[in-house]
Amino acid sequence: xxxxxxxxxxxxxxAPAAALERGAAIIDPxxxxxxxxxxxxxxxxxxxxRSADMPLTSSQLxxxxxxxxxxxxxxxxxxxxxxxxxxxxxxxxxxxxxSFDFQLFDRSxxxxxxxxxxxxxxxxxxxxxxxxxASCGEIRLIYRLTRTDVSLIGENAVSQRLPMTLNxxxxxxxxxxxxxxxxxxxxxxxxxxxxATGDLPLTGAELAQKLLAGDGPLDLVxxxxxxxxxxxxxxxxxxKSAVRDFxxxxxxxxxxxxxxxxxxxxxxxxSDRSRxxxxx
Numbered sequence: 001x002x003x004x005x006x007x008x009x010x011x012x013x014x015a016p017a018a019a020l021e022r023g024a025a026i027i028d029p030x031x032x033x034x035x036x037x038x039x040x041x042x043x044x045x046x047x048x049x050r051s052a053d054m055p056l057t058s059s060q061l062x063x064x065x066x067x068x069x070x071x072x073x074x075x076x077x078x079x080x081x082x083x084x085x086x087x088x089x090x091x092x093x094x095x096x097x098x099s100f101d102f103q104l105f106d107r108s109x110x111x112x113x114x115x116x117x118x119x120x121x122x123x124x125x126x127x128x129x130x131x132x133x134a135s136c137g138e139i140r141l142i143y144r145l146t147r148t149d150v151s152l153i154g155e156n157a158v159s160q161r162l163p164m165t166l167n168x169x170x171x172x173x174x175x176x177x178x179x180x181x182x183x184x185x186x187x188x189x190x191x192x193x194x195x196a197t198g199d200l201p202l203t204g205a206e207l208a209q210k211l212l213a214g215d216g217p218l219d220l221v222x223x224x225x226x227x228x229x230x231x232x233x234x235x236x237x238x239x240k241s242a243v244r245d246f247x248x249x250x251x252x253x254x255x256x257x258x259x260x261x262x263x264x265x266x267x268x269x270x271s272d273r274s275r276x277x278x279x280x
Contacts, residue, residue, distance in 0.1 A: 040119060087235075116145055129187060136172040139170045140170075147160040169229070231252070
């Protein structure tokens with residue numbers, strides 16, 4: 001449920017409600033906008049030596065060494081999906097656009113200068129420490145693919161969102177033993193920092209600054225801690241018709257870091273919304 005909320009439009013929150021969410025997640029759109037403009041923007045995280053302050057477009061993102069082979073992996077999965085569709089449903093057309101029975105995600109959006117990934121949520125998964133106790137769990141930065149060539153929408157003036165998310169999963173504790181505030185970086189210290197955010201009656205740039213301060217939970221988040229990248233892409237959808245219920249299929253991939261700072265795809269999957277709904 002939390003992931004679904006992060007993937008959709010993020011409404012404005014009252015201060016008490018926002019305080020309850022702090023410590024587990026950051027979803028305040030004003031705070032996220034400030035963080036995205038700074039060092040937690042995807043371009044600054046995956047291309048730390050980049051000096052430009054301009055956001056990283058999709059056309060630039062998939063040319064980075066750290067994303068080497070990712071676009072090719074997507075193309076292979078699309079080819080497999082289309083081949084399976086033609087074998088299993090030969091009478092149902094498939095392609096990009098509303099004229100097809102199954103409407104594919106437009107891959108040209110991934111190489112467009114008019115789209116980019118925007119920070120849409122941050123989730124504290126210290127509960128994942130059981131997987132790697134030394135890392136004290138995970139911090140997930142969730143980015144949503146958006147269009148930049150259309151007008152902003154909604155009361156929070158957000159970009160038009162497209163059906164794809166990219167999650168940068170970081171180790172909550174990296175190799176730095178002592179924080180900038182002089183405190184030893186232990187799992188308990190990381191948890192304390194996150195819990196302390198619930199006592200801050202702030203929003204926007206003020207809260208973003210506190211989160212990134214030397215004693216803040218996001219001060220420990222940096223490209224050195226990246227463990228893997230996960231993507232969730234709506235590869236196709238089929239409107240309801242006389243022969244089928246409404247259906248969406250998803251391509252899920254996990255891309256793990258290597259010594260060469262590249263990523264490799266290790267998993268794929270799909271889900272059907274009509275089956276998921278009927279199983280509730």
